[in-house]
Amino acid sequence: MGLGAAAGAVLVALVALGAAPAAGAELSGVFQELGTSECYFTNGTEKVRFVERYIYNREQYLMFDSDVGEYVGFNPYGEKNAKRLNSDPERMEYKRGLVDTYCRHNYRIVTPFSVERRVPPSVSISLVPSSSQPGPGRLLCSVLDFYPAPIQVRWFQGQQELSEHVVATDVVPNGDWTYQLLVLLETPPRRGLTYTCQVEHGSLEQPLSRHWEMPPDAARSKMLTGIGGFVLGSVFLALGLGFYLRKKSS
Numbered sequence: 001m002g003l004g005a006a007a008g009a010v011l012v013a014l015v016a017l018g019a020a021p022a023a024g025a026e027l028s029g030v031f032q033e034l035g036t037s038e039c040y041f042t043n044g045t046e047k048v049r050f051v052e053r054y055i056y057n058r059e060q061y062l063m064f065d066s067d068v069g070e071y072v073g074f075n076p077y078g079e080k081n082a083k084r085l086n087s088d089p090e091r092m093e094y095k096r097g098l099v100d101t102y103c104r105h106n107y108r109i110v111t112p113f114s115v116e117r118r119v120p121p122s123v124s125i126s127l128v129p130s131s132s133q134p135g136p137g138r139l140l141c142s143v144l145d146f147y148p149a150p151i152q153v154r155w156f157q158g159q160q161e162l163s164e165h166v167v168a169t170d171v172v173p174n175g176d177w178t179y180q181l182l183v184l185l186e187t188p189p190r191r192g193l194t195y196t197c198q199v200e201h202g203s204l205e206q207p208l209s210r211h212w213e214m215p216p217d218a219a220r221s222k223m224l225t226g227i228g229g230f231v232l233g234s235v236f237l238a239l240g241l242g243f244y245l246r247k248k249s250s
């Protein structure tokens with residue numbers, strides 16, 4: 001058979017609206033004829049199945065399935081057409097060839113941006129306030145905008161994996177061919193410990209890690225600022241005094 005693209009009646013939907021309605025006029029009815037072509041791939045292109053469906057007003061009346069090898073009708077109109085189409089050897093040879101000329105042909109074309117599509121996640125840790133429990137809040141690992149869906153996210157406290165007290169959302173599709181996932185640590189973080197969110201994904205050659213530590217608390221950091229200011233002030237005082245005494249003695 002020639003170019004598979006020629007077989008590309010991918011999806012044809014015809015909506016006949018009686019006559020085009022004049023402005024303000026009511027539609028007399030909506031009639032929909034839908035034709036679809038589907039390709040099912042198992043283990044790459046090792047096993048391929050082609051299915052063509054004919055649907056009128058949501059009712060499928062005719063179907064070609066490459067596993068069956070001929071048309072099957074589901075109502076009297078479909079049966080009539082199945083008989084007519086199946087008795088045309090040239091057409092049937094063409095339809096049976098579509099697993100190669102249409103499905104396998106298009107698989108090669110679309111694979112680089114579908115089957116082989118890899119988008120690495122962006123990973124960040126944030127401290128979210130907990131409304132139900134007191135304390136400093138809870139640690140949330142946001143894993144955003146990755147593809148494909150399979151992913152593994154783990155929390156560590158130091159070197160130790162925290163498998164309990166970890167809750168995750170489902171992997172949520174974003175509607176732009178990416179997914180996202182949030183993983184919450186249910187226990188409050190403790191001062192002096194390092195927390196790590198580790199992500200494994202098909203887009204990453206090695207696991208991606210983000211670390212988090214409790215920032216120094218406000219009182220301690222104010223004291224450190226005060227000590228720093230005192231030291232700096234003392235240095236300037238000493239310098240000033242030095243200049244003053246030198247000037248005075250000269």
Ligand SMILES: *[C@@H]1O[C@H](CO)[C@@H](O)[C@H](O)[C@H]1NC(C)=O
Pocket residue numbers: 043044046
């Ligand atoms: C998948 O196909 C390859 C050839 O493309 C074959 O070697 C392999 O055994 C197949 N795997 C399975 C699970 O059928």
